[in-house]
Amino acid sequence: MKVALVSDIHGNAPALAAVCDDIGSAADFLLCAGDFAGYYPFVEECLVLWRS
Secondary structure: OOEEEEOOOOOOHHHHHHHHHHHOOOOOEEEEOOOOOOOOOOHHHHHHHHHO
16 A cells, blocks of 8 residues: 655645645555645635545
8 A cells, every 4th residue: 555645735735736746646545744724825725636
């Protein structure tokens, strides 16, 4: 099983989208270590990306 771990997203949807594109289907499971929201104004977009 391959696990991808991301952290310190802080609501940065463009960066999260780039990371998700890089990971693609290479990981079986995606974990967030925290700091998902804050600093950037794209929290809702990040949630949509995370759930897709």
